[in-house]
Amino acid sequence: MYICATYNTTYKNNTTKEYKQLLKEITKTQFRRVSKFNIMAIYGALQCLKNKQYDNNLNIYTASEYGCITDMNKVLLQVNKKDEIVMPYDFLNINGNNVGFLISEALNTIGNNFYVTAEDVSFEKAFELAYFDISINKIDQALVGAVDESLDYIQDISNLVKNSDNKGIYDGTTWFHLSTKSDNALAKIDIVETFNNIEELNSFLDTLQYDHLSLNLFAQKALNSLKIDKHKIITQSEDFFGTYSAMYLHNLLNFEGKLLHLSLDEKNRVFLFHFIK
Amino acid sequence: MKNVYITGSSLICALGNNKSQSIQTAKKINNENYRDFFKDKHEGFSFFKIDQTFENQKEKFYTILQDTILQAVKDANLSKDEQKELQIFIGSTSMSISINEEQSDNFYNKKSTKMLEEVGYGNIGTFTENIIDSKYKATILQTACTSTANSIAYATDLIQANKIKRALIIGLELFNKSTYKGFQSLMLLSKNGIYKPFDQQSDGVILGESCSAVILDSVKKDDSSLEVLATNTSFDNYSITGSNPSGEATYNSMEKTLEKAKLEIKDLTCIKAHATGSENSNLSEAKAIDNLFKKYNQTTDVVILKPFLGHTLGACGTSETILLCEFIKEGFIPKTLNYQVGYENISFHPLLENKTVREVTILFQYIGFGGSNTTLILSNKG
Numbered sequence: 001m002y003i004c005a006t007y008n009t010t011y012k013n014n015t016t017k018e019y020k021q022l023l024k025e026i027t028k029t030q031f032r033r034v035s036k037f038n039i040m041a042i043y044g045a046l047q048c049l050k051n052k053q054y055d056n057n058l059n060i061y062t063a064s065e066y067g068c069i070t071d072m073n074k075v076l077l078q079v080n081k082k083d084e085i086v087m088p089y090d091f092l093n094i095n096g097n098n099v100g101f102l103i104s105e106a107l108n109t110i111g112n113n114f115y116v117t118a119e120d121v122s123f124e125k126a127f128e129l130a131y132f133d134i135s136i137n138k139i140d141q142a143l144v145g146a147v148d149e150s151l152d153y154i155q156d157i158s159n160l161v162k163n164s165d166n167k168g169i170y171d172g173t174t175w176f177h178l179s180t181k182s183d184n185a186l187a188k189i190d191i192v193e194t195f196n197n198i199e200e201l202n203s204f205l206d207t208l209q210y211d212h213l214s215l216n217l218f219a220q221k222a223l224n225s226l227k228i229d230k231h232k233i234i235t236q237s238e239d240f241f242g243t244y245s246a247m248y249l250h251n252l253l254n255f256e257g258k259l260l261h262l263s264l265d266e267k268n269r270v271f272l273f274h275f276i277k
Numbered sequence: 278m279k280n281v282y283i284t285g286s287s288l289i290c291a292l293g294n295n296k297s298q299s300i301q302t303a304k305k306i307n308n309e310n311y312r313d314f315f316k317d318k319h320e321g322f323s324f325f326k327i328d329q330t331f332e333n334q335k336e337k338f339y340t341i342l343q344d345t346i347l348q349a350v351k352d353a354n355l356s357k358d359e360q361k362e363l364q365i366f367i368g369s370t371s372m373s374i375s376i377n378e379e380q381s382d383n384f385y386n387k388k389s390t391k392m393l394e395e396v397g398y399g400n401i402g403t404f405t406e407n408i409i410d411s412k413y414k415a416t417i418l419q420t421a422c423t424s425t426a427n428s429i430a431y432a433t434d435l436i437q438a439n440k441i442k443r444a445l446i447i448g449l450e451l452f453n454k455s456t457y458k459g460f461q462s463l464m465l466l467s468k469n470g471i472y473k474p475f476d477q478q479s480d481g482v483i484l485g486e487s488c489s490a491v492i493l494d495s496v497k498k499d500d501s502s503l504e505v506l507a508t509n510t511s512f513d514n515y516s517i518t519g520s521n522p523s524g525e526a527t528y529n530s531m532e533k534t535l536e537k538a539k540l541e542i543k544d545l546t547c548i549k550a551h552a553t554g555s556e557n558s559n560l561s562e563a564k565a566i567d568n569l570f571k572k573y574n575q576t577t578d579v580v581i582l583k584p585f586l587g588h589t590l591g592a593c594g595t596s597e598t599i600l601l602c603e604f605i606k607e608g609f610i611p612k613t614l615n616y617q618v619g620y621e622n623i624s625f626h627p628l629l630e631n632k633t634v635r636e637v638t639i640l641f642q643y644i645g646f647g648g649s650n651t652t653l654i655l656s657n658k659g
């Protein structure tokens with residue numbers, strides 16, 4: 001299995017209008033009354049597959065930790081007013097149920113789509129699901145994305161988001177095109193594995209070779225418990241968004257050789273990704 | 278490839294606070310007493326509510342979720358160590374938005390300094406993990422009304438591939454203003470309070486609260502355990518809210534699942550239709566079933582469950598599966614409540630009399646906004 005294309009972008013906190021303007025530059029499809037979250041997802045997905053060949057029955061897996069937070073908040077204000085009507089598209093914009101449909105509309109695909117969330121490892125779960133579906137020959141291609149909005153306008157954010165290490169929370173949209181075909185591939189996906197604790201991971205790492213390594217924030221905190229070569233850790237972007245580890249994985253793919261990414265969650269459960277480039 | 282069985286389940290819904298209460302209530306409902314049965318459980322005539330009282334939305338959400346999990350684990354008779362091996366999947370369209378609705382109201386009315394109670398829904402997974410001490414990170418899937426059906430399909434694949442031993446799939450959908458007002462603005466809600474899907478006189482959907490769970494395992498619990506014979510998902514990008522009038526994606530999903538299970542229509546005890554009550558969705562699905570029957574020149578009974586539960590949206594994959602299993606344990610499949618006049622050009626009508634059964638093979642069809650179709654075939658004939 002291979003990674004054939006990737007795309008990542010972060011912005012401090014763009015408005016929906018600004019994303020729509022960016023989207024206009026790459027597609028003629030009109031997206032009216034679509035949330036900021038959905039526009040960010042469509043934009044990243046289209047950029048990832050721009051000028052690339054893809055099957056029209058590829059599955060789409062969209063991961064997010066915070067979801068459609070900006071537009072949900074608008075609706076929360078409306079619903080508590082007695083006679084306020086929630087417009088159909090506002091209702092459809094409050095959660096992740098429809099993001100896959102909109103991306104498939106933009107890409108003209110007919111594969112299945114899923115919205116996945118699992119706190120700090122939402123992207124990892126989505127990638128694992130796509131990898132599994134391809135590995136059991138259910139599908140040949142998948143588009144896996146990580147999309148999260150800035151939470152700048154939400155008060156008391158430090159009590160709601162505990163993993164940001166006080167970094168500013170950005171908008172981020174990161175996408176990977178996975179395929180069974182090696183044509184023009186960026187990297188081979190060698191291993192996708194999960195471990196229930198660091199001890200299990202360390203035993204596995206004993207025999208695993210890698211040239212470059214990236215760690216999510218929980219893995220960085222557990223650095224001294226990990227049996228890794230610290231000199232191989234790459235310097236990561238200072239930007240942060242909910243599913244930032246997708247961006248870390250994207251950045252890792254800029255290096256050559258055997259590449260390892262480790263994501264831990266709050267309970268030190270491990271997601272391991274090993275690529276050959 | 279390993280076999281996969283339903284070895285435990287739980288159901289909290291407008292019918293009752295556990296499976297036993299729910300099935301006993303369901304057995305008493307008929308066309309004559311339908312409105313009376315639900316009159317105290319209506320929210321504006323279009324929402325069947327769970328009959329429990331709580332101080333606030335947060336207490337309601339997590340108490341019902343915890344009860345559902347504990348009931349399912351007890352039903353499956355799992356030891357503490359076995360519970361740790363449960364991979365958790367949670368499906369819902371609205372998740373815990375009701376908690377944030379209340380918190381937001383308190384914030385803007387200056388009753389609280391917190392703007393939101395939660396950001397994102399991953400904490401629902403962590404809450405569930407902690408109750409059963411699961412070794413695994415919970416996965417939360419949203420694919421509209423197929424959320425839990427897709428979770429069952431995904432967990433089945435993982436068990437069959439020997440990636441996991443067993444799974445806990447939770448479907449939850451509790452009353453929230455966003456969904457209610459959203460369906461209202463889409464003009465999908467029934468006004469007369471009589472839910473009658475697949476009926477020409479249907480005036481729309483009645484939503485329903487439900488929290489339900491199934492446990493899937495590669496080891497059969499007893500002879501009554503239903504086996505998941507096959508699953509399939511298919512997609513139709515026709516419309517974000519409507520179904521393709523051709524019913525093509527639904528047809529394809531049912532046909533493909535039968536093919537995977539190596540079964541014919543005549544082998545099925547019945548098809549449990551999605552049958553939402555909205556005209557567009559009803560017609561599309563009825564056409565799909567009708568075309569399937571015509572193509573193979575075979576028929577089976579068509580069963581509709583939403584009049585009992587309301588449309589439990591993302592949770593219907595578990596809630597309707599469990600309710601039908603409970604009917605089967607009682608020895609029958611229920612006739613269609615409130616059905617009067619079928620559609621023109623559709624040659625079948627849903628089940629009109631209770632059907633006595635013991636061993637069954639059932640095709641469950643689920644359809645979601647955004648074009649998602651999920652089909653499951655379950656059987657206890659093995």
